[in-house]
């Protein structure tokens with residue numbers, strides 16, 4: 589089988605299309621979950637226990653990315669990746685403090701349901717300098733449509749502490765999404781980079797649909 593060759597325009601069109609599709613999907617799933625009249629704090633914390641793993645997972649992915657590839661990026665980009673890594677550690681810290689305050693436990697292993705998402709990042713990190721960035725840029729960008737829904741509904745059900753965490757997360761994630769997009773545009777430049785990046789984005793799309801179906805599962809209506 590001959591390897592698929594994409595022009596930069598074709599690559600960016602499909603890559604951006606995947607991000608737009610995931611943003612819309614995430615927004616719909618988050619809206620249906622978070623705006624339910626009978627949503628309980630316990631359901632919220634079950635979702636958050638899974639979601640917060642992604643914060644610490646990115647510390648590990650970014651550490652590997654920086655260690656393996658930093659010489660292939662310009663210095664301001666390396667510094668920005670370090671800032672990104674620190675902010676993910678900070679998100680994990682502030683959200684885990686809230687979990688513990690409410691009697692829950694900070695996760696220290698990947699949730700069983702999201703091993704596909706986890707393993708895809710490690711696989712992408714082996715490919716080239718920007719493949720994993722393409723993967724996490726689709727993942728992170730998809731969350732940007734959920735933050736306002738999360739913040740507003742945390743407040744609605746009396747979780748002001750969690751709302752404050754997600755106000756910080758929202759601010760930082762806008763920077764992460766822009767940084768990842770800049771890196772993909774600047775460093776995905778050869779046929780092989782584009783083939784790797786689109787492979788990762790397509791795989792991530794599948795993982796992310798599953799991810800939102802899992803964390804934002806809405807219980808069946810019982811009549």
Ligand SMILES: [Fe+2]
Nearest residue numbers: 643676679757
């Ligand atoms: Fe984060």
Ligand SMILES: [Fe+2]
Nearest residue numbers: 676728761764
């Ligand atoms: Fe992030």
